Amino acid sequence: MHTKRRYSDLIPALIFLLPGLVLFALFFLGPMLYSLRISFFDWKIVHPDQSVFVGFRNYQRALSDSIFQRAILNTFAYTVITVAAKMILGLGVALLLNQRMPGRTFLRVAYYLPVITSWVIVSLLFEYMFNGQAGLVNYVLKDILRLIPKDVLWFADPILTLVPIILLDIWKGIGWAAIIFLAGLQAIPAELFEAARVDGANSAAQLRYITWPLLGPTTVFLVVVLVIGGLNAYVPFQLMTNGGDPMDLTHSVLTLMYEATFGRIDFGYGAAISYLLTVFVFIVSLIELRLMRQQAV
């Protein structure tokens, strides 16, 4: 039953598109192009016309800089760990919350609470909790659980610094992933589960043969969005490492970009770094979509 188009689509489309397009062009596309342009220059901020064209030198400088490479490593490790944890724990929470139980609304709101907190505030909060000399975490680990002999100076160690940062992201993101999984779960018709139960399938089998495949698109969406978010991590890194402390070893790619731009006033270099990241995010997203689409078949 095919509808013949009763109206020409182009004019109404233009009208509907116009406000969004204008805003997007002005405040997104334009700035993106501007950023791209200055990444090829040694940019002078007061007299831009005096900027020197340097071609790809900013890009080369970034790629060969050991601090940049370390930032990539940090960002990458952070992304992999947090995305995996949020997916697994989020799914777990969603499965648990998918039952009719008293207080379900309360539980949902509670689990979602971290999501609506401000990144700035909770970064400070975790920095406070992981304080090396008077922090809650050290107190619990050392004096209550007796797992460590003496206080750990979390933020003094280039690798241990990542622990509160990663934990913060996981803590803040589980609820978000859970709610999305929950929506996906609720869209699975209950009859499928009934039929499976009648056929003798237990919970594990139901999970494997019904839930998981039907959550496909939800999973794809989550992975893509979470990875983008992970690679673009900025606020927790900036606030908890104060820009790469110790010794510039704890940068994320974006804190490095921020330092180059607003710390060293090297706008061209900062733009190059951010473009490298954007291209990488784009490629990764494409690969994910392709891989997961193949799997669904």
Add this chain to the structure above:
Amino acid sequence: MNRKPQRNLGTLFRIVILILGLGFVLLPIWYMVVTSFKPQTMIFELPPRLWPQIWTLKNYIAALGKDQFGLYFLNSSKVAIASTLLTVLISSMLAFVFARLHFPGKETLFYIFLLGMMVPPVMLIIPQFIVAKWLSLFNHLGLILVYTTMNISMQTFLLRGVFENVPRDLEEAALIDGAGPLTIFWRIILPLSGPGISVVIINTFLYSWEEFAWANVAIKNASQRTLPIGIALFQSEHLTEWGQVFAASLVALVPVLVIFIIFQRHFVQGISTTGLKG
């Protein structure tokens, strides 16, 4: 009959895990609440306590008493509400085009919009400021427009899914009656997409309420400042007044919480209508 004990055990197990998880989730927030009632002298007490030895309201009084706090609160509300409404309007218009209308290059245009989801806002602050200056769009208007722009991509993507899932029968009927796209949009698609729009509302409100980097540069008058800027001003160069920062942040959390509670009923349903299912 013999399935009952097993099911009960399973449910009990679930409840235990959920409660443990809840502890993990709520502990940091609880700690923040508790700290907001501690005097500055107890901030680094040893051992750290989850229940204040000394309670004080001084942090709240100082934070809220700063005569600008109410003003910042109002500013943030105004900006967040306007951004949310504008985003809902514009992204639903865009989503409608992508879900229902056809024209050459539609898919390509859609992917261009998706780019917005991949780029971190902090990367674009300077050129956005240049555009804002060129158009004299500072303070609240500048905030609203940029917040909307940065949210369009994700919300359009979500709403496109929602609109695609709206059943076509009403539309078919309307088309036969000679309805144009505007009518279809206004009277059929939008009203049936309430839950999906709730999702957009929550997302955008949250973003606008806590955004900092753009607000820092785009707000030129102190009277126009939003809450995140106000809270940042508690941290001076030499001292972080933790108690006040947390007190102010908890108060700032309330509106978002309220919005979420109001719309959360539709939230899960809304996400499922975005088509992220099988």
Add this chain to the structure above:
Amino acid sequence: MKTNRFVWMLVSLLTVSATLLAACAPAATPTSAPATEAPAIATEAPTEAPTETPEPVTIQYWHTHSDPETAQLDQVIAAFEAANPGIQVETSRYAYNDYKTALLTAISSGSVPDVARLDIAWVSEFADQDALVQLDGNLPDFDNIIKDTFPGPLSTNYWNGHYYGLPLDTNTQVLLWNKDIFEAAGISAPPATMEEFAAVACTINRSAAETRYGYAQGGTYFWAPAPIFYAMGGKVTDEEITTATGYVNGPESVAAFTMLKDLYDQSCMSPNLLGGGIATDAGHAEGTYAMIIDGPWMVDIYKNNYPDFEVNFAPIPTGPDGTTSSVVGGEDVVILEGTANQEAAMKWAAYLLTPEAQKMMAAVGQMPTLASLAGDPAMPPYFAVFQEQLKTAQARVPHPKWSDMDNAINNAYQRMLNGDQTPQEALDQAAEEINALLQ
């Protein structure tokens, strides 16, 4: 359905009107908040005959003052405006951590404030970017104004042969010592020499029952060890700023850092400086840190947050050659290139350096840069020890690449504390890195 439609129409109507209303509000409205000035908007009025009163002008002044300082600044503005009818001063206050970002964003878009209060370490950097107006030769009466300022703070405005700012307020760091803890450990006076300092730090640390450190530093960035570094004769570069070899890794510098490293290894100095520990201000007030080195702002901070704590100041202990020193901090006032009101801006900047303005700001802890005000009875009493210290305090290297040099020393300090390198090795590497920056 009908209600839904109505609701949506109302909603979009509201959105459109909200946006329109916001758009119609003038972009540069005068504020209604008490913290800023300018009750009447007065941009360039049409030019009148030259013999008439000057056109009314509004200038923008950006700063990072705290609340009490801002309130006092308003008084200064009121006095200035009374003496200069026709000029209005509008201020914008920024949080310290985000100030540089706001400034750079404004500069790169060409919409700069007229006058700004800058950290002294940023002046040469901004001047090198051509963002500041050269003041010598341009600011009326410049030579007379600077005659009365302290040389240390003044030197922070000098770059490439010219002056790009005026020293607005200055400060330095001195020793803070906890009298009660000292007396409990049997020590009656603060250490006078570095040797005594190291000994006292360890004595106090070992005599305490609970966790206590004789000394704590705020971090490993150069500002933290700088007073001890300078007091012990350390230098970062030569006078002409051409090389760091023999200076930052010279014997005095190495000796200073070696002393600090020893204190750290023996647990006499708190490990908080590596990051994420108890802050020095809080730790000092609570008795965890017997001594810290910090600035005059601590008086107000302690008054507001630790009212029961009695703060005691003492000069930085003397180094091997018997002299003390410290590091100069403070702010300069600069005029941004691209300002449309240069004349009015210069009047405001010059006014901030008059004895009246400096005395008013001194009441809220802003130490004047005018030598003639040293020892003036109008100054708060606790200024005395700082102003005495300022006589021997040294400025950090006034170079656009200073933050990278700071970083080099910062990293070197970290490496030696972690034991990755000896102090000599770490500073040798820092010297190389700094030399590369001086090319």
